[in-house]
Amino acid sequence: MECALVLALWIHAPWGTAPGLVLLGCSLFLWGEAQSRRLLAGWIACALCWVGASGADVWKLPFAEVAGMIAAALWLNGREWRKMAFAWSLLTAILCVAAGYLQDKTGVFYLGLLSASALLILVRTHFNVSPAGILLINTILLVVLGLPAANLLIDSAYRVDLRPATWTKYYSYKGAGGKQSAFVKWWLFFHESQYPQMGNEIFDFMSDRAPSHRLRPSSHGTLLGSSISINSQGFRGREIAPVKGNTYRIVALGESTTFGMTISPDDKPWPELLEQMIHERLKLSRPVEVINAGVPGYSLDNNLARLSKEILPLKPDMIISYHGYNGFGEIDPALPAVNGPPPPAYKVRPLDLLADCEYRVKMILFRRQHDPPEVRRERPPVNPLDTRYATEYGELIAATKTNRIRLALANFSMAVNSHSDSAVVEFYRIVFDSIDREIKANEMHSLLVKELAARYPDICFVDTHPQLDGENEKFIDLIHLTQHGRKQLAENIFAGIREALEKDDGQTNCARESKTGQ
Numbered sequence: 001m002e003c004a005l006v007l008a009l010w011i012h013a014p015w016g017t018a019p020g021l022v023l024l025g026c027s028l029f030l031w032g033e034a035q036s037r038r039l040l041a042g043w044i045a046c047a048l049c050w051v052g053a054s055g056a057d058v059w060k061l062p063f064a065e066v067a068g069m070i071a072a073a074l075w076l077n078g079r080e081w082r083k084m085a086f087a088w089s090l091l092t093a094i095l096c097v098a099a100g101y102l103q104d105k106t107g108v109f110y111l112g113l114l115s116a117s118a119l120l121i122l123v124r125t126h127f128n129v130s131p132a133g134i135l136l137i138n139t140i141l142l143v144v145l146g147l148p149a150a151n152l153l154i155d156s157a158y159r160v161d162l163r164p165a166t167w168t169k170y171y172s173y174k175g176a177g178g179k180q181s182a183f184v185k186w187w188l189f190f191h192e193s194q195y196p197q198m199g200n201e202i203f204d205f206m207s208d209r210a211p212s213h214r215l216r217p218s219s220h221g222t223l224l225g226s227s228i229s230i231n232s233q234g235f236r237g238r239e240i241a242p243v244k245g246n247t248y249r250i251v252a253l254g255e256s257t258t259f260g261m262t263i264s265p266d267d268k269p270w271p272e273l274l275e276q277m278i279h280e281r282l283k284l285s286r287p288v289e290v291i292n293a294g295v296p297g298y299s300l301d302n303n304l305a306r307l308s309k310e311i312l313p314l315k316p317d318m319i320i321s322y323h324g325y326n327g328f329g330e331i332d333p334a335l336p337a338v339n340g341p342p343p344p345a346y347k348v349r350p351l352d353l354l355a356d357c358e359y360r361v362k363m364i365l366f367r368r369q370h371d372p373p374e375v376r377r378e379r380p381p382v383n384p385l386d387t388r389y390a391t392e393y394g395e396l397i398a399a400t401k402t403n404r405i406r407l408a409l410a411n412f413s414m415a416v417n418s419h420s421d422s423a424v425v426e427f428y429r430i431v432f433d434s435i436d437r438e439i440k441a442n443e444m445h446s447l448l449v450k451e452l453a454a455r456y457p458d459i460c461f462v463d464t465h466p467q468l469d470g471e472n473e474k475f476i477d478l479i480h481l482t483q484h485g486r487k488q489l490a491e492n493i494f495a496g497i498r499e500a501l502e503k504d505d506g507q508t509n510c511a512r513e514s515k516t517g518q
Contacts, residue, residue, distance in 0.1 A: 001025040004069035011062045016052010020045045024070065028077055035080060042074075042084055050091075059102055064095035064112075082126075090119050101349055109350040110148070117144050151353045171476040173427045180359070180430040181352040187431050187477060188348065190224075195261075198223045199296075202230050211302050215295055226262035234310065236260065236292045237272065244315055248286045248504065250275075251293050251311055253303050254322040257412075258294025261480040268483070269294070270322075273490035282498070284505045291316075299326040300392045307399055316405055317504065320462070320493060321396060324412025325479045328441040330389035331448065333382040335440050346430040359430070384448040393452050397459065406504065408497050409453050410462035411446040413489065415475035418443065424472055432478050462496030464489055 005021045024045035027038045053063075071092050074085035093116035100109025120137050123129060129137065169175040170186035201221030203213040217234045220227070231239045236259055241247075252258050252271040260269025275290035282288075293311060295302070300323040303311075311319070344362040349355035384390060393409070400407040416425050418439055429435045446465070453461035467488050468474060474485030481489060 001028065001070065001073045004066050004073070007062065007069070008066050011060075011066075013063065013066065014053040014056040014058065016048050016050075017066075020047075020049035020052060021070070023048065028073065039080060039084075042081070046084060046087065059095065059098040061096075061099040061103070061105070061108060064092055064099055064108075067092040067095055086119065086123065090116065093119060101351070101354070102347075104348050104350060106350040113144055113148065117141060120144075147351060147353065151351045173424050173472050176427075178423060178427055179352075179356075180346060180427060181348075181355055183427060184346055184348055184430055190263075190476070194224050195296075197221075198228065202228060211295075211298060213297065223261065224263040225265050226267050227265065228262070236269065236294070240289075240291060240314065244289070246286050248284070248288045248318075248501070249314060249316045250288065250290045250318045250320060251314060251316040252290060252320045252322065253311065254294040254320075255298055255324070255326045256294065256296035257325070257479055257481065258292065258322050259296050260292070260294070260486065261296075261476065262483070263476065264483065266483070268486070270481075270486045270490040270493070273487055274493055277490060277494045278501065281494070282501060284501065286505060288501070294322075297326065299323065299330075300389070300396065301327065301330075304392060304395050304399075307396075312399075312403055318406040318408060318497070318500070319396075319400055320408040320410060320497065321393075322410045322412070322462075322464070322489075322493070324442065324445055325414070325438070327389055327392070328438060328445070330392065331384060331387045331441055331444050332437075334384045334387050334444050335437060342433050343429070345433055384444050385451065387448075389445065390448055390452070393448070397452065397456060401456075401458075406458065406460070406500055408460035408462050408493070408500070409449045410464050410493060410496065411449045412442055412479075413464045413469040414438070414442055415470070415472040415478050417470040420470050420472070428472075428478050435478070438478070460497050460500050462493050464492045464496075466492055468492060 001021065001024065005018065005025070008017045008021060024042055027041035027045060067088055071085055071088035074081045074088055077085075093112045096108050096112025096115065098112075099105065100107070100112055120141055124134065124137055170182045171190075173183075176182040198221045199213070202216055202219045204216045205213050215230045215234045215236070217230060218232045219230045221230075222228065228236065229238075230236055233240055250271075252274070258269070258271065260267070260271075262269065269292055271290045271292040271294070275288065278284075278288045278290070291314060293303070293306075300321070303323070343366050344359070346359045347355060349358065397407060399405075416428060416435070416439060425435060425439075432438060450461055453459045468485060471485070471488075474482050474488060476482055
């Protein structure tokens with residue numbers, strides 16, 4: 001009882017707990033043989049603890065530990081106290097179940113379920129229970145024991161086995177059978193486990209700068225089954241010659257979608273695939289080299305800051321810009337304003353079946369409260385050309401024109417778009433809760449890039465959407481591509497720059513012939 005009181009004070013238990021525990025302790029020891037008065041005081045003390053804790057956030061493991069200490073003291077105090085001991089034991093089990101469920105502590109959750117089951121069986125065997133009480137106990141036991149069994153027997157998508165042979169079952173809507181819990185576990189495994197591990201191997205972290213990391217020159221790392229090498233200049237891929245000579249040099253500038261979230265040993269980023277396509281399909285007079293200048297987590301603004309020190313010294317003949325998702329916040333003013341909170345997030349729980357039910361109930365309640373038109377307010381949209389994103393593209397255009405570099409502006413592709421099946425959109429919403437806004441931002445970004453390219457005839461507009469945008473099977477999440485998706489992206493970019501490459505090569509030949517004639 002003393003330990004329970006100290007722990008209750010330590011964890012800042014609700015106001016009624018401390019005096020209730022003091023009274024309960026007194027009822028156990030101080031009143032000699034007046035058993036009835038001791039029991040009455042004990043029940044009053046219990047009521048004081050329970051009422052004082054009502055409405056407070058007590059669904060945490062330390063509160064279960066307090067209840068367990070009290071239950072142990074009561075069981076040790078004799079036969080007369082067993083009903084009270086049972087009440088506290090059952091409360092302990094309930095708190096364990098709640099704490100384990102809400103904090104995704106599987107061991108605590110199942111310990112609570114087993115304890116609750118054992119206590120209910122104990123009630124049937126040691127107490128006089130009415131037929132209605134027996135029926136209630138049996139029903140509760142059926143639910144307590146049936147839920148884990150149902151969770152094990154239900155669709156195999158719930159049983160996540162993150163091995164290379166089964167990855168596609170979880171990041172794919174079709175492979176996961178639409179089960180959001182499977183995708184959440186893939187997302188957590190990939191983005192909160194494997195990606196940080198790769199970052200520790202190839203990033204230099206700088207807490208006093210924005211962005212807070214850069215690629216570490218001459219480093220090596222792994223992302224799942226894929227080997228990643230950063231060359232001595234700080235770019236992904238092979239070493240780059242300090243003097244390009246006669247080489248036609250292309251720099252692919254972008255985010256993690258350009259860097260390449262490769263996951264299998266044979267996977268390659270799209271810049272590497274693009275270089276291979278150019279070599280195989282075009283007979284140019286100059287060798288072509290494609291440099292992967294993508295960095296995970298970077299936006300166009302971050303890459304602009306790299307131009308003078310890292311990109312322009314490479315003497316590129318062409319820069320391909322594949323930006324989008326990381327800068328969507330810059331184009332947000334061009335979208336209609338929405339008044340209201342974001343939808344509820346999906347929570348991983350010890351029982352996936354209950355987690356899915358909880359999420360669906362939350363979404364139903366959310367839509368009833370926040371989806372009616374009266375909670376939405378429209379504002380006059382800003383012209384995309386007046387947004388910060390347009391300004392950043394303008395800086396890139398100016399830099400390339402000043403340095404006589406051909407620029408290719410690509411729009412951005414995602415796993416879903418406004419034409420996607422609503423079930424697929426909901427599949428991704430479980431992680432990307434603002435997915436509707438991101439779809440609209442991507443549409444606005446595409447319009448912006450196309451308009452900018454139309455204003456400057458020397459700029460290539462690259463449409464990456466054909467056979468890619470909205471093709472969710474070619475993505476491992478909302479924006480990162482499978483190898484099949486990266487091949488399609490390289491195909492689309494190749495189609496967008498092919499004419500410019502041949503034109504530049506023809507101009508080079510004309511210049512050579514003119515020089516030879518002189």
